[in-house]
Amino acid sequence: MATIDTRLQTVKGRIAKACAQAGRDVQSVTLLAVSKTQDAQAVREAAERGQADFGENYVQEALDKIAALAPLRARLRWHLIGPLQSNKTRLVAEAFDWVHTVDRLKIAQRLAEQRPPQLAPLQVCLQVNVSGEASKSGVAPAELPALAHAVAALPRLQLRGLMAIPEPAHDPAAQRAPHRLLATLLAELRAQGLALDTLSMGMSADLEAAVAEGATIVRVGTALFGERSRAAPG
Numbered sequence: 619m620a621t622i623d624t625r626l627q628t629v630k631g632r633i634a635k636a637c638a639q640a641g642r643d644v645q646s647v648t649l650l651a652v653s654k655t656q657d658a659q660a661v662r663e664a665a666e667r668g669q670a671d672f673g674e675n676y677v678q679e680a681l682d683k684i685a686a687l688a689p690l691r692a693r694l695r696w697h698l699i700g701p702l703q704s705n706k707t708r709l710v711a712e713a714f715d716w717v718h719t720v721d722r723l724k725i726a727q728r729l730a731e732q733r734p735p736q737l738a739p740l741q742v743c744l745q746v747n748v749s750g751e752a753s754k755s756g757v758a759p760a761e762l763p764a765l766a767h768a769v770a771a772l773p774r775l776q777l778r779g780l781m782a783i784p785e786p787a788h789d790p791a792a793q794r795a796p797h798r799l800l801a802t803l804l805a806e807l808r809a810q811g812l813a814l815d816t817l818s819m820g821m822s823a824d825l826e827a828a829v830a831e832g833a834t835i836v837r838v839g840t841a842l843f844g845e846r847s848r849a850a851p852g
């Protein structure tokens with residue numbers, strides 16, 4: 619079985635190659651290691667090899683890992699990439715650095731109220747539904763501008779950009795289409811005066827397509843940690 623070290627090098631190599639093909643600086647893409655269902659030891663091993671950004675889907679599981687790895691807290695960045703219910707916003711506002719899955723103003727307002735003032739602003743992406751009927755989460759593209767302007771005006775949050783989880787597709791053109799849509803939506807918001815710099819898109823199977831369309835954060839789980847050993851809860 620490949621070690622985390624080998625897998626990190628392999629994934630970084632894929633990102634570097636995709637950047638080279640797109641004429642992009644490799645520094646413009648951040649690798650977010652998706653550690654859902656992995657134990658704290660797996661995160662520690664990746665962190666020891668220089669990985670700083672970790673993505674989690676389930677709030678309680680993440681809080682347990684953040685606590686277990688408290689001595690590393692200052693050099694890690696924890697990103698929530700799973701659905702966020704309003705009864706969990708306080709825990710998230712207190713413990714995470716980033717939230718990628720804001721798709722309602724009410725959730726953003728709660729995060730803004732609950733973000734402790736002594737912490738840096740919570741970094742926020744709006745999750746956009748780029749797959750139409752096929753997906754239940756994410757704001758519809760038509761409703762995105764109003765939500766983005768409202769979230770950008772909230773205190774203690776910094777709206778950074780957009781996130782999407784497209785329907786899986788196999789051929790490269792089909793993989794690129796939803797990523798291109800997300801990039802277009804970001805460009806439109808920037809043209810409206812919002813200072814946004816982040817496109818969170820691309821996973822183990824389609825990170826090349828996402829980088830080709832401008833991803834600045836790719837969220838990679840399986841290619842780094844192997845197949846997840848247990849089914850995702852909830």
Ligand SMILES: *Cc1c(COP(=O)(O)O)cnc(C)c1O
Pocket residue numbers: 652654675699700783821822823837838839840841
């Ligand atoms: C699990 C997950 C990923 C990582 O998926 P892999 O296919 O394992 O790379 C990325 N983003 C989100 C939102 C996820 O839930």
